[in-house]
Amino acid sequence: MLSFLQSYGLWGLFLGSFLAATVIPFSSDALYAGMLLVTHNPLLCLLVASLGNWLGGVLSYFIGWLGRWDWIERWFHINHNKILRHRVRVAKYGPWLALLTWLPFIGDIIAIALGFYRIKPVLSSLLMLVGKFLRFLCWTLLFYYFGLSVPI
DSSP states (O other): OHHHHHHHHHHHHHHHHHHHTTTSOOOSHHHHHHHHHHHOOHHHHHHHHHHHHHHHHHHHHHHHHHOOHHHHHHHHOOOHHHHHHHHHHHHHHGGGGGGGTTSTTTHHHHHHHHHHTTOOHHHHHHHHHHHHHHHHHHHHHHHHHTTSSOOO
């Protein structure tokens, strides 16, 4: 992994963070920690990973935006009544759910659901950016708190 990080650098971090925020099952956390070790530049890593992860989340949002009721019923085997119940939950919290799109496993589903139900795209995108930035900021602070590399 170390040679991958050195070869692809920040572009690799961007791409990995982007892919991790789509429906592709991939975790950017180990990639991010490795890049902190390799670059010793926490601010640049924080910005690149946040931007890549956010853009991947925005892509997931717009994949949901393109979705149709019949696709959800057919591909996910969820009946129409269940879909309506989820709509009420998503509508209840609205774009604030975008703060949780960084969560493993369910974050992508949240982003897709926000898009599917057409929940305020601009506000959802901004809150998604805040949530993903805070996620990588926490990883950065934990990483340096435990003394795994040079201080910020």
